[in-house]
Amino acid sequence: MNTSNLLLTEEQFAVQQAVRDFAQRELWAGVIERDEQAYFPDELVRKMSEMGLMGMMVSPEYGGGGMDTISYVLAVEELSKVDASAGVMVSVNNSLVCYGLEHFGTPSQKERYLSRLATGEILGAFALSEPEAGSDATSQQTFAEDKGDHYVLNGTKNWITNGGRADVFLVFAQTHPALKHKGINCLIVEKQWKGFEVGKKENKLGIRGSDTHAIHFNDVIVPKENRIGNDGFGFKLAMNTLNGGRIGIAAQALGIAGGAYELALNYAQERKTFGKAIAEHQAIQFKLADMATQIEAARLLCYRAALDKDLHQDYVKSAAMAKLFASTVAMNTTVEAVQIHGGYGFVREFHVERMMRDAKITQIYEGTSEIQKMVIAREILKK
Numbered sequence: 001m002n003t004s005n006l007l008l009t010e011e012q013f014a015v016q017q018a019v020r021d022f023a024q025r026e027l028w029a030g031v032i033e034r035d036e037q038a039y040f041p042d043e044l045v046r047k048m049s050e051m052g053l054m055g056m057m058v059s060p061e062y063g064g065g066g067m068d069t070i071s072y073v074l075a076v077e078e079l080s081k082v083d084a085s086a087g088v089m090v091s092v093n094n095s096l097v098c099y100g101l102e103h104f105g106t107p108s109q110k111e112r113y114l115s116r117l118a119t120g121e122i123l124g125a126f127a128l129s130e131p132e133a134g135s136d137a138t139s140q141q142t143f144a145e146d147k148g149d150h151y152v153l154n155g156t157k158n159w160i161t162n163g164g165r166a167d168v169f170l171v172f173a174q175t176h177p178a179l180k181h182k183g184i185n186c187l188i189v190e191k192q193w194k195g196f197e198v199g200k201k202e203n204k205l206g207i208r209g210s211d212t213h214a215i216h217f218n219d220v221i222v223p224k225e226n227r228i229g230n231d232g233f234g235f236k237l238a239m240n241t242l243n244g245g246r247i248g249i250a251a252q253a254l255g256i257a258g259g260a261y262e263l264a265l266n267y268a269q270e271r272k273t274f275g276k277a278i279a280e281h282q283a284i285q286f287k288l289a290d291m292a293t294q295i296e297a298a299r300l301l302c303y304r305a306a307l308d309k310d311l312h313q314d315y316v317k318s319a320a321m322a323k324l325f326a327s328t329v330a331m332n333t334t335v336e337a338v339q340i341h342g343g344y345g346f347v348r349e350f351h352v353e354r355m356m357r358d359a360k361i362t363q364i365y366e367g368t369s370e371i372q373k374m375v376i377a378r379e380i381l382k383k
């Protein structure tokens with residue numbers, strides 16, 4: 001057992017091993033083609049669902065795994081070591097969709113949606129970002145007009161992960177503009193409803209297997225029973241949900257960094273220059289030492305945030321710190337992994353250039369690094 005596993009229980013260790021095996025067996029072959037062709041086969045989504053990865057933390061009462069957040073972190077990390085697109089698909093369904101429904105949904109909403117989302121029978125998406133509302137998430141232009149027993153939803157959402165394949169969307173929309181963020185609602189919207197339109201598929205730098213779309217709502221009628229929480233609770237729900245989501249993205253970043261580090265470490269011991277393995281040159285040793293140290297520190301921050309959540313302690317700051325740090329480590333590590341590989345690192349077959357492209361998004365989505373610093377500073381200065 002290496003030092004990374006010192007904190008793990010037997011159950012957590014078993015989850016780590018099972019997902020590591022799965023990722024090697026099912027995700028490794030084909031990851032380059034999936035990246036090139038920007039697709040992810042339904043068959044693999046089905047296999048991840050069968051592994052119980054779609055609702056890991058959901059109560060067994062609703063078909064979930066009833067696991068803790070550390071197990072979830074380990075699973076997302078192991079998936080992302082091999083294929084970061086698989087990592088984000090699982091992270092969004094667990095943290096951003098199932099969590100919100102389980103913690104704030106009505107019994108009827110849980111019965112209708114959560115059980116099927118947790119088993120992976122259907123897939124979920126989280127629709128907060130808009131063309132003019134990314135970091136400034138309170139500036140929602142999507143409008144949900146209150147018509148008594150239903151809302152009429154109009155607007156556009158951007159960069160929605162799982163957008164093209166999800167069945168159910170948690171959609172954030174303004175209902176009472178005068179109340180600013182306190183007028184925002186979260187509505188459960190089904191893709192087959194009239195006026196729901198899947199828009200442009202984004203042609204992305206990284207996580208190209210992950211399906212990212214714009215979504216348009218044209219007079220979509222949403223029954224009021226599909227609003228989560230009281231009138232105007234939507235923004236609070238988004239923020240609470242994103243705190244946990246950020247732990248998932250930190251785990252994804254940790255996985256990307258770990259995957260690139262392992263490849264660089266192996267390569268450095270095989271590749272020879274000037275008559276010896278490049279791992280014997282101090283220039284490479286220093287890079288490997290920095291990578292290993294940063295990854296270990298990122299891992300401990302991720303576990304810390306997950307543990308805070310599992311112990312029902314405030315995890316706003318620790319989640320933001322984990323995401324901020326792990327995403328920086330993912331970027332630094334993958335750049336250095338490419339450098340260690342030299343010319344080979346610049347071509348597809350050696351994987352590390354893909355990991356470098358994948359790493360970038362972890363500094364952007366679910367709150368940019370700058371937003372994480374805002375969140376951390378506010379928590380530190382809070383009276």
Ligand code: CAA
Nearest residue numbers: 128129134135136137138160161239240316365366367371
């Ligand atoms: N946890 C809980 N509550 C929070 C919170 C947090 N992290 N951050 C803010 N809030 C609460 C505040 O306490 C405040 O509540 P009150 O009304 O009771 O006072 C309310 O939310 C409004 O907050 P602020 O006054 O601080 O609002 P602001 O506009 O100054 O700042 C922000 C808000 C923190 C910048 C927020 O807009 C934010 O987090 N932006 C980033 C959005 C983001 O992460 N988007 C990711 C998109 S989803 C995605 O990427 C998914 C994917 O597909 C992978």
